[in-house]
Amino acid sequence: MIYLVEDDESIRELVVYTLNSQGLEAQGFERPSLFWKALEKELPSLVLLDIMLPEEDGLSILKKIRIRPDVRKLPVIMLTAKGSEFDTVVGLDSGADDYIPKPFRMMELISRVRALLRRSEDNGAEEYRMENLYVCPGRHEVTVDQEPVNLTLKEYEMLCLLLKNSGTVLSRTQLLNQIWGYEFDGESRTVDVHIRTLRQKLGPAGDLVETVRGVGYKISGKCA
Structure with a gap:
């Protein structure tokens, strides 16, 4: 299951539809409070986060995820209109695994989601x-x-x-x-x-x- 937190309804519906059509089960949330409630019921395999959200911004959500022992290793991709190098560095330093500025190409998003899921499941064995x-x-x-x-x-x-x-x-x-x-x-x-x-x-x-x-x-x- 992939969770998407995005307050723009058109973007949220398009991303969720595309993910589902590609065999990646997804659920969208327009407000952070709904995301937190869902997180208590089921842990996703990956989270897609917008930054500019009502109630609390995406960076705040990300920082909370990274300090919670039960979810701190969740793969997180930021989807945001704030695409400057400074914004990218802030997102990565806050714990994001990837940072995709808007507007983005849907098939590129799918590819990057699959790559992150694949690599997060690969634990390896070497030292x-x-x-x-x-x-x-x-x-x-x-x-x-x-x-x-x-x-x-x-x-x-x-x-x-x-x-x-x-x-x-x-x-x-x-x-x-x-x-x-x-x-x-x-x-x-x-x-x-x-x-x-x-x-x-x-x-x-x-x-x-x-x-x-x-x-x-x-x-x-x-x-x-």
Whole structure:
């Protein structure tokens, strides 16, 4: 089940209809209070959130989700008319796994929803150790100097992909296609924003993520 919180009736009905038509069961809510009530009855597999809502804004909802133990790992995609780089960074720093500005293409939304669902269900089994960085996909655990690091799902997936391909440069297009799961035909800002926040959150280990100018990103060294 996918929950959509969107006060614009035309957008809400179109998104819910499209998701259902693609075999992705969905339910829409025009007010946050209705969403919270539904959350007590059934946990969704993914949440789509508008930002500008009555009662409380989407960022407030997102922050509440991220501090509740029972739902803090829910995949969340922001759907919003606020599409500047600053707004994107704020959304990602607040815990969003993806950020899609309006207007958006419906089939791109479907592809990104499926990619996020697929990757959130893939727990993996390998462990990665490199200098002061430790990542355990099986437990969805990331530590730096033995201190836990809280990453969004996209940041976490990007880190795992870079570690899995340590020493190999991955282009922005490769990262977009493998992490977001769709062919990207626009600017690569999405990857750059995620890399920036990933480095910030990794702190002392952030320098492990290297920029290869004009090509993409890589993590050098050998994983233990």
